[in-house]
Amino acid sequence: MESLIQRIKALQESSEALEPSEEQRNNYTSQLSTFANRFINGLSINPAYTSAKETKGALAISSTPRSFESLLALYEQEVASKGINAASGGHLGYIPGGGIFTAALADYMADVTNEYSGMYYASPGAVSIENELIDWMKVVFGFPKEAVGNLTSGGSIANLIALTAARDHHGVRFDRIPTSVIYVSEQVHHCIQKALRIIGLEAVIIRYVPLNEQHRMEAEALSKMIAEDLENDLHPFLIIASAGTTDTGAIDPLRAIGCIAQEHDLWYHVDGAYGGFFILTESKKDMLKGIEMADSLVIDPHKSLFLPYGLGAVLVKNKDAVFYSHHYTANYMQDAIQEHNPINPADVSPELTKHFRGLRLWLPLQLHGITPFISCLEEKLLLTRYFREQLVNRGFAVGPEPDLSVSYFWFPKETAQEDRFNQALLKELHANGQVFLSSTRIGGKFVIRMALLSFRTKLATIDTALEMIDSAIKKVSLSY
Numbered sequence: 001m002e003s004l005i006q007r008i009k010a011l012q013e014s015s016e017a018l019e020p021s022e023e024q025r026n027n028y029t030s031q032l033s034t035f036a037n038r039f040i041n042g043l044s045i046n047p048a049y050t051s052a053k054e055t056k057g058a059l060a061i062s063s064t065p066r067s068f069e070s071l072l073a074l075y076e077q078e079v080a081s082k083g084i085n086a087a088s089g090g091h092l093g094y095i096p097g098g099g100i101f102t103a104a105l106a107d108y109m110a111d112v113t114n115e116y117s118g119m120y121y122a123s124p125g126a127v128s129i130e131n132e133l134i135d136w137m138k139v140v141f142g143f144p145k146e147a148v149g150n151l152t153s154g155g156s157i158a159n160l161i162a163l164t165a166a167r168d169h170h171g172v173r174f175d176r177i178p179t180s181v182i183y184v185s186e187q188v189h190h191c192i193q194k195a196l197r198i199i200g201l202e203a204v205i206i207r208y209v210p211l212n213e214q215h216r217m218e219a220e221a222l223s224k225m226i227a228e229d230l231e232n233d234l235h236p237f238l239i240i241a242s243a244g245t246t247d248t249g250a251i252d253p254l255r256a257i258g259c260i261a262q263e264h265d266l267w268y269h270v271d272g273a274y275g276g277f278f279i280l281t282e283s284k285k286d287m288l289k290g291i292e293m294a295d296s297l298v299i300d301p302h303k304s305l306f307l308p309y310g311l312g313a314v315l316v317k318n319k320d321a322v323f324y325s326h327h328y329t330a331n332y333m334q335d336a337i338q339e340h341n342p343i344n345p346a347d348v349s350p351e352l353t354k355h356f357r358g359l360r361l362w363l364p365l366q367l368h369g370i371t372p373f374i375s376c377l378e379e380k381l382l383l384t385r386y387f388r389e390q391l392v393n394r395g396f397a398v399g400p401e402p403d404l405s406v407s408y409f410w411f412p413k414e415t416a417q418e419d420r421f422n423q424a425l426l427k428e429l430h431a432n433g434q435v436f437l438s439s440t441r442i443g444g445k446f447v448i449r450m451a452l453l454s455f456r457t458k459l460a461t462i463d464t465a466l467e468m469i470d471s472a473i474k475k476v477s478l479s480y
């Protein structure tokens with residue numbers, strides 16, 4: 001007995017390192033705070049992109065303890081200073097957001113108290129916060145009170161939940177799969193195809209609806225395709241529209257598509273991961289009308305509400321469709337299942353135990369109010385206009401006027417040289433790195449994308465981008 005207690009005490013002593021003293025905690029947080037200030041203060045002068053990638057084993061797990069100071073220094077050098085600086089306002093590639101500081105504080109709070117936010121029974125407060133956010137989003141997007149929702153890790157998982165609900169509602173299983181039809185835009189985000197494969201719908205028929213000159217889905221073409229498929233005894237069941245495509249920022253004609261979905265009793269899904277929250281702006285709220293007709297909707301606060309990566313959201317009108325795949329019980333859960341409990345996040349998601357990610361949106365919304373978020377979105381729309389005008393003045397060709405804040409441009413050259421010239425231009429821009437732009441292909445043509453969404457992207461950022469582009473054009477022109 002004695003030896004058992006001695007062994008327990010010895011282990012207790014050695015594991016005490018996992019509970020730092022108050023003095024140590026203060027020491028850590030003060031070092032972290034110094035680092036965070038240095039990092040944030042440096043954002044306006046440091047590059048948005050650094051091509052160096054090699055870490056030379058510096059990040060390997062060491063079996064002996066290291067000091068927090070040395071690990072912070074390592075993080076700064078090997079993680080925070082390499083690749084795309086996603087916190088920088090100069091990040092104009094892919095879909096940036098920035099990552100507001102007060103969301104980081106919320107993550108710290110959530111991690112310190114380690115709320116179990118999968119079930120109401122375990123943390124009624126955390127689940128209530130997440131449900132309040134879902135309710136707020138229902139109001140913003142005109143969804144009914146009875147709709148359900150979930151805060152996901154991002155847009156891909158949110159889309160997966162919505163598509164699973166569509167599949168289950170329409171009973172698309174077994175031999176029904178090869179004759180079932182889904183309609184998407186050619187510009188749909190690739191996480192949709194990925195989700196379809198994951199949920200066993202790889203063999204469904206996917207129809208790519210043609211787009212008009214603004215890269216928006218042609219509602220009439222969609223209508224015709226559905227009519228033809230019905231004539232051929234196929235089973236159309238799902239239409240997926242985008243409220244802000246990734247490549248071109250286009251908003252599909254949401255209301256017209258919604259009417260077509262209603263006419264044929266099809267599930268209507270809208271992927272608003274990038275653009276959905278522009279509904280909060282005066283200038284774009286009308287363009288997003290029709291979004292309320294969706295059966296399911298994805299929106300990503302880690303994009304258009306500027307949160308650090310790790311928060312998407314899905315709303316679904318039909319609770320039963322979502323519960324079919326996600327609501328489970330088990331003996332060991334019996335205490336947690338009580339009558340009149342609100343919906344648990346675990347009932348509407350593949351996750352059970354999960355990060356209390358709702359706090360990273362709730363805290364900033366409560367602290368700042370909604371106005372600065374809306375101003376930031378409106379600002380991005382105007383900056384997009386300014387950037388495009390300045391590019392045109394410099395002889396660039398630009399894509400059609402974007403519905404939101406993503407657009408593209410290229411420097412016109414003789415056809416044979418055009419792609420190579422613009423590729424060389426992007427390479428030069430990446431070598432500079434002060435501002436980061438990514439590229440894509442539109443109709444086969446290589447174009448440079450501009451995605452203005454980070455809350456830190458300001459007028460000065462665009463002026464820096466233009467200076468960088470001027471000097472890159474000069475350099476690249478020497479070789480062409």
Ligand SMILES: Cc1ncc(COP(=O)(O)O)c(C=O)c1O
Nearest residue numbers: 095154155156189191246273274
């Ligand atoms: C329109 C759209 N849908 C879905 C996604 C996927 O979201 P996530 O990267 O958060 O998984 C993206 C990502 O950029 C997107 O732009």
